[in-house]
Amino acid sequence: MAVGATEYTPPSGREIGDRQNSRDALRLLLAQRKLYSQSKRWLALRWLGMLVIALAAPPIAVIWPNLAVVAGAVAGGWIFIGRTALFQLEQKTVERAASVQERFDFTVFGMPTTGIRSTLPSLEDIASLAGPDGKIADRARKGNLNDWYPIDVNQSGLKTVAVCQRANASYSDRLLNMTARVWVVTLTVWIVVLIVASLVLKLSLSAFLLGAMLPLLPAFLDVWEYWRSIRRAAKDRRDLAMTIETRLGGSNQPVDSQDLLVWQERIFDLRRNAPQVPDFIYKITRKRNEAAMHTAADQLNQA
Numbered sequence: 001m002a003v004g005a006t007e008y009t010p011p012s013g014r015e016i017g018d019r020q021n022s023r024d025a026l027r028l029l030l031a032q033r034k035l036y037s038q039s040k041r042w043l044a045l046r047w048l049g050m051l052v053i054a055l056a057a058p059p060i061a062v063i064w065p066n067l068a069v070v071a072g073a074v075a076g077g078w079i080f081i082g083r084t085a086l087f088q089l090e091q092k093t094v095e096r097a098a099s100v101q102e103r104f105d106f107t108v109f110g111m112p113t114t115g116i117r118s119t120l121p122s123l124e125d126i127a128s129l130a131g132p133d134g135k136i137a138d139r140a141r142k143g144n145l146n147d148w149y150p151i152d153v154n155q156s157g158l159k160t161v162a163v164c165q166r167a168n169a170s171y172s173d174r175l176l177n178m179t180a181r182v183w184v185v186t187l188t189v190w191i192v193v194l195i196v197a198s199l200v201l202k203l204s205l206s207a208f209l210l211g212a213m214l215p216l217l218p219a220f221l222d223v224w225e226y227w228r229s230i231r232r233a234a235k236d237r238r239d240l241a242m243t244i245e246t247r248l249g250g251s252n253q254p255v256d257s258q259d260l261l262v263w264q265e266r267i268f269d270l271r272r273n274a275p276q277v278p279d280f281i282y283k284i285t286r287k288r289n290e291a292a293m294h295t296a297a298d299q300l301n302q303a
Contacts, residue, residue, distance in 0.1 A: 008257040010157030011110040016164075017151040020108045023133065026140040028104035029148060031121070031129035035097035036276075042090035043276045046082040050219050053078060057216055058194060075218040082222070090276070095119040098271035100126060105264060108149070109161045119272075144286075150297035159248065162255050163300050165263050166244040167293050169237040172274070174289050176234035179277045183227045187220070229275045236270055248300050 011019070019025055057071040099120040106113055121129070131139060140146055149164040194216075198208040244263060247255045 006112055006258075006261055008112055008261055009110075010161045010257060010260065012153075012157050013151055013155040013160040014153040015110075016108055016149075016157060016160050017147075017153045019110070020148050020151070021146050022107075023136055025104055025107050025148075026136050026145060027126065027130040027133070028100055028107060029145045030131065030136065030139055030143070031126045032097045032100040032104065033143065033145070034129040035093055035100060035121075037279070039090050039093035039097060040276050040279065042086050042093070046086050046090075049078045049082065050222065053219055054190065054216060058197075072218065075216065079218045079222050092119075094274070094276070095272045096121055098268060101271060102264070102268045104148075105267075109164070109260070109264075110157075111261065111264060150294045152297070152301040155301055158255060158257065158260070159301070161260050162244055162248055162263075163297050165260065165267060166241050166248070166300070167297055168267060169241040169244070169270070170296065171289055171293050172270070173234050173237040173241060174292070175277050175282065175285065176230050176237065176275070178285055179275075179281050180227055180230045180234065182278075182281060183223065183230070187223055187227075226275060233270065233274050240266055240270070245300065249303055 010016070053071075053075045057075060060067055060071055096119050099117040102117070103113075103120060105111065127133075130136060150167055151160055151164065155163070194208075194213070240263065244255075247253065247259065
């Protein structure tokens, strides 16, 4: 999607604030949330298989040592399925969700659509995902989807859009970093459990390595690479947030409308390639992250 030659004049801050709570905008938010939930089902299936392997492989390999290689092969086979078929199903749904979320931003920010996203669901599909129009307002209220972005209605449209884009990148950065920390703690706890169990059962070093660790090596590798992808995604969002913040904070190069289009394109790329965050992490951190987001937005609006 080329943005260099596209003309764009942002609406006022007040108009943006009204647009984000319009029925059309809320319909898109509901649809993208439904799609993200669907994508996480494929991720959950991947990790459910990994959990079964993590719980079953060590005792099977210890009780029946001759099955250690078989347990490792099963783990490797599941990872192959997870990284091919299940990942493709997950990624396809993520890209559809990212396209709907981009359309929400275009609607709210009054941005021109300068290209066609083949991953964007049809109007009928979006309507089906969001549900009946008469229930959109109620469903959005129950899902806390109103006032999605932190908006100062007295600010110019140019600054309002930039603040919203930064808020989006920074919020995702915090969410991904929390997810990375949760995975580190989970993996560490599981390794400690395996070591303690091996000591209690008085396993030899060879029995521990071949019986407990070998079957889990493919799973550990998958978790490690998933953790790295989360950290990389968080860093990319942090870089974008800092770039926008620097431009808003009085740099020698003020923000212009073309910057907003370029940043919006970057946000889409980050969204469609982002590792998924489990819903429970999103829910337990949402209140704190939104409070921090609004505080940061207020500071930038006052700058």
